[in-house]
Amino acid sequence: MKIPKSFQVLDHNIKVEFVDELVNQPDDEEAVVLGEALYLQQKIHILKENPEQHSRTFWHETVHHILHVLGYHELNDSEQLIDQLGRCLNQVYCTMDYGNKKS
Numbered sequence: 001m002k003i004p005k006s007f008q009v010l011d012h013n014i015k016v017e018f019v020d021e022l023v024n025q026p027d028d029e030e031a032v033v034l035g036e037a038l039y040l041q042q043k044i045h046i047l048k049e050n051p052e053q054h055s056r057t058f059w060h061e062t063v064h065h066i067l068h069v070l071g072y073h074e075l076n077d078s079e080q081l082i083d084q085l086g087r088c089l090n091q092v093y094c095t096m097d098y099g100n101k102k103s
């Protein structure tokens with residue numbers, strides 16, 4: 001999927017940037033982290049490496065921003081929930097069928 005340069009969540013304008021290194025390193029050194037949501041800066045960083053993971057990472061960080069904007073800070077710490085919601089949104093987006101395919 002094509003990753004946007006920016007998008008809006010309510011009154012927040014979130015910018016998306018591809019980076020070589022993340023600002024924040026994970027607490028858990030074994031965690032596989034491919035992106036980050038920077039709330040104050042209203043940004044998503046996605047590591048340039050692993051391009052096959054870009055869309056999954058985009059949706060994961062987007063869910064973080066949505067929960068942050070809506071004030072669900074406790075839920076926002078649940079990486080498993082975030083990952084599952086992100087995967088589902090990615091699937092919804094990638095499988096949208098408007099019924100106008102030529103067969």
Ligand SMILES: [Zn+2]
Binds near residue numbers: 064079
């Ligand atoms: Zn996360």
